[in-house]
Amino acid sequence: MSFIKKVFMRHKLLTAFVAVGVAILAIYGLNSRDEDDLAGESPAGPETASSNAHVERSEPERRVERIISGRESIMRTRAALVGEARSGNAFASYQIYQDLSRCRSLATKRDVLEEYASRNADSAAVEAIVGQIAEDERLCKGIGSESIGERKDWIIRAARQGNVEAQLLFFGVVTEEFDTPEKIVANVDEISRYKTEALRHLRSAARSGSETALFNLAMAYHDGTLAEKDLSLAYGYMLVVEKKGRVKSASHYLELWGRELGPEDLARARSISLQY
Known part of the structure; x- marks a missing residue:
């Protein structure tokens, strides 16, 4: 596979993961207001x-x-x-x-x-x-x-x-214009800046109680899409999703990802999950 095709495939994977959380909402009947009620706190945004x-x-x-x-x-x-x-x-x-x-x-x-x-x-x-x-x-x-x-x-x-819905959609919308391998390669720096900002928005939405943001953060850190891979962070965010009890697939991911982590990594992940 050529370099351009590899970059294009990676970009398509990255934009696709943004929609995963929205799909989770549709499948399990969630919405941001219900998430906030479940979290027991008002959203920051x-x-x-x-x-x-x-x-x-x-x-x-x-x-x-x-x-x-x-x-x-x-x-x-x-x-x-x-x-x-x-x-x-x-x-x-x-x-x-x-x-x-x-x-x-x-x-x-x-x-x-x-x-x-x-x-x-x-x-x-x-x-x-x-x-x-x-x-x-x-x-x-x-x-x-x-x-x-x-x-x-x-x-x-x-x-x-601070709008939570906008924060969830951010990366997919701002990068939709980069729809060919050539455009992606020509705009690597801009896409990188958008990744950094998208990660910041997901963290903000997660602090507001958004399960979609928590799920997307877990996937981003596991797959290395918006940031460098960090399996402990990925596991920690998915632990929070599982704790909320609204996404059945969370347990499956935890079982799979747990095999990749040692005792110290799992301890760090649990510490991260206690922040939410």
Whole structure:
């Protein structure tokens, strides 16, 4: 395998692991609000305006909810959200990222609809998809490619302001433009800086009680994706995931990884796990 192909494969593995935690949430029915309830503490950083209704909202989050409530278009709320974001409201920054992502995905949704409709006779399902696309088109009217190109800037801002969801998505979004071996090789230094920042964001999200962040940190240190391999750290983070009891695969990883560690390494890992 050539050097460029090896680098490309490593990068694809790295970006893929970012989605693992999100997949874990989908499989086991977790979400960030439930994680915080389980951890028994409030998150250090704010979360999105779309989180579970039973949790009391902070004032910055309520401001974002009031702005987007009943809106007829994303463009009409853009200035208000940008003002909130620039004043430090992480909910607003992440909402802008979500809005732009929604508009960016319109073309993909149309392609999916066409393929689905050609293969499926379920007219009700097709109508539901058509309705969702029509809603997105209405909301996204006036949002051009230049604005959509700012998605990366807003996920960076939201993550740095402490939004947990943005911190979890950070690496996958900021490196999605490096989608060929040539681009990866040409931007090694920039990708390295993003790795360092992504690791910092995952630690912040983990301190907020995010199981997804803890899981991703365990995988990152075991596989050496965002940082040098550290099996004790990997085991320690996975111990915390297992202790929370929401991800069944944690025990399996611990069993496998434990075979690679000596008594001193295991003791260090347990000490690390006690910090969470």
